[in-house]
Amino acid sequence: MQLIECPWCGTREETEFHYGGxxxxxxxxxxxxxxxxxxARYVFFRxxxxxxxxxxxxxxAGCRRWFNAVRDTATYRFHSVYRPDEQxxx
Amino acid sequence: MTxxxxxxxxxxxxxxxxxxxxxxxxxxxDVVIVGGGGHGLATAHYLAKNHGITNVAxxxxxxxxxxxxxRNTTLIRSNYLWDESTRIYEHALKLWExxxxxxxxxxxxxxxxxxxxxxxxxxxxxSVRRVEANKLNGVDAHWVDADEVKKLCPIxxxxxxxxxxxxxATYQPRAGIAKHDYVxxxxxxxADQAGIxxxxxxxxxxxxxxxxxxxxxxxxxxxxxxxxxxxCAAGHTSTLTDxxxxxxxxxxxxxxxxxxxxxEPVHPTIVxxxxxxxxxxxxxxxxxxxxxxxxxxxxxxxRGAFHIIERQMAAAVELFPVFARAHLLRTWGGIVDVCxxxxxxxxxxxxxxxxLNAGWGTGGFKATPGIGWCLADTIANxxxxxxxxxxxxxxxxxxxxxxxxxxxGVAH
Numbered sequence: 001m002q003l004i005e006c007p008w009c010g011t012r013e014e015t016e017f018h019y020g021g022x023x024x025x026x027x028x029x030x031x032x033x034x035x036x037x038x039x040a041r042y043v044f045f046r047x048x049x050x051x052x053x054x055x056x057x058x059x060x061a062g063c064r065r066w067f068n069a070v071r072d073t074a075t076y077r078f079h080s081v082y083r084p085d086e087q088x089x090x
Numbered sequence: 091m092t093x094x095x096x097x098x099x100x101x102x103x104x105x106x107x108x109x110x111x112x113x114x115x116x117x118x119x120d121v122v123i124v125g126g127g128g129h130g131l132a133t134a135h136y137l138a139k140n141h142g143i144t145n146v147a148x149x150x151x152x153x154x155x156x157x158x159x160x161r162n163t164t165l166i167r168s169n170y171l172w173d174e175s176t177r178i179y180e181h182a183l184k185l186w187e188x189x190x191x192x193x194x195x196x197x198x199x200x201x202x203x204x205x206x207x208x209x210x211x212x213x214x215x216x217s218v219r220r221v222e223a224n225k226l227n228g229v230d231a232h233w234v235d236a237d238e239v240k241k242l243c244p245i246x247x248x249x250x251x252x253x254x255x256x257x258x259a260t261y262q263p264r265a266g267i268a269k270h271d272y273v274x275x276x277x278x279x280x281a282d283q284a285g286i287x288x289x290x291x292x293x294x295x296x297x298x299x300x301x302x303x304x305x306x307x308x309x310x311x312x313x314x315x316x317x318x319x320x321x322c323a324a325g326h327t328s329t330l331t332d333x334x335x336x337x338x339x340x341x342x343x344x345x346x347x348x349x350x351x352x353x354e355p356v357h358p359t360i361v362x363x364x365x366x367x368x369x370x371x372x373x374x375x376x377x378x379x380x381x382x383x384x385x386x387x388x389x390x391x392x393r394g395a396f397h398i399i400e401r402q403m404a405a406a407v408e409l410f411p412v413f414a415r416a417h418l419l420r421t422w423g424g425i426v427d428v429c430x431x432x433x434x435x436x437x438x439x440x441x442x443x444x445x446l447n448a449g450w451g452t453g454g455f456k457a458t459p460g461i462g463w464c465l466a467d468t469i470a471n472x473x474x475x476x477x478x479x480x481x482x483x484x485x486x487x488x489x490x491x492x493x494x495x496x497x498x499g500v501a502h
Contacts, residue, residue, distance in 0.1 A: 021388075
């Protein structure tokens with residue numbers, strides 16, 4: 001089983017975590033002003049790269065806090081984990 | 091002393107006749123299909139058969155039908171909830187019923203029926219609703235109670251003291267399984283006979299565009315000019331649309347499946363359970379074939395996490411106690427491209443001569459002849475076939491989603 005590092009709790013088994021999809025998708029500043037096209041892009045459209053992907057995870061069976069991770073979707077290897085208030089590591 | 095050297099294998103009989111040629115790509119084709127899996131090959135076949143279009147290349151980055159076509163659990167059914175889904179899947183099922191004659195090739199299509207189990211009162215209500223919707227759409231569908239489930243598939247545990255007791259099931263007798271490799275080979279052979287070039291080990295690395303037209307594809311075997319281009323790349327679709335700057339809502343996930351060792355015939359139908367995330371059939375050779383739910387994270391690795399298999403086995407053994415003595419032979423994973431509404435994306439793109447066929451998620455195999463037929467028609471007439479028109483990329487803007495999570499979300 002894959003081990004995932006929670007920024008608060010340390011390394012735990014994958015089954016303790018819940019996946020949250022693409023990270024850094026900001027809520028629109030002025031939702032009322034969006035066109036249908038822009039609204040669709042915010043609600044439904046996400047990037048789907050083969051390679052490094054910044055994504056959200058929740059330590060749902062542990063501290064229950066959300067965090068971000070950069071993971072390689074081809075190898076499943078985690079490159080870094082960071083708290084939501086931290087910048088994505090370069 | 092003389093030594094006689096005999097090349098290894100010299101005593102073996104000649105290689106049997108190849109089912110298709112291995113051509114080098116021409117400079118130009120009327121139609122280039124990216125992806126030599128089931129959908130790409132079926133599209134090629136129906137382009138030739140229904141429309142007389144044979145100046146066609148099918149480009150496959152690996153070996154023919156080695157992606158999801160080699161990794162799925164081969165279930166075929168059409169008992170979806172919504173009219174739009176039922177039309178395309180029922181069209182496919184009718185084609186499956188005549189496919190062996192059409193291809194003049196054995197595909198071992200066996201209509202053993204499918205049971206979709208209901209484990210809660212809400213499951214029962216949803217299932218009965220789906221049965222009624224199916225009947226209105228002319229699809230064979232029945233609601234059966236737990237006793238009838240036991241008659242149709244005697245090894246199902248219908249006692250009421252299990253975690254998810256069986257309260258009944260929907261039953262589609264015309265559902266079935268087919269031999270996936272033979273299906274691909276049958277389509278490939280027919281397309282090749284019609285003069286269509288099937289080009290393996292030919293990965294698309296880019297596109298040549300001119301304004302809002304795609305004029306060719308760049309490949310590991312050189313540039314190939316194209317009058318029309320169709321993308322049939324399943325889990326890898328996003329890597330292609332990214333090259334073209336087309337955004338889609340697709341997310342690629344690992345989906346795992348497994349087989350047991352060969353067993354006596356014990357499992358006469360297909361049994362699916364969305365609640366416990368398992369679906370089982372018995373292949374012609376005797377393996378129990380089981381599929382799991384998708385792994386939660388995005389992934390292109392064609393493998394998944396062990397705990398998914400472990401949970402699936404726990405569910406399977408509770409539903410089928412007889413499986414406790416079976417041995418796992420092998421597990422594997424494919425990559426499925428999933429849409430937010432669990433329905434595919436088929437049709438036009440921002441490029442006027444580029445057609446998209448993607449997002450079939452966990453259910454692409456059963457659609458193979460149906461989507462091949464409809465995509466060929468779409469390409470030939472440059473107008474989405476009526477069965478695929480509801481599945482346009484635009485629906486995410488218009489809001490006209492085809493929400494099939496109930497009938498398709500997990501189990502296929």
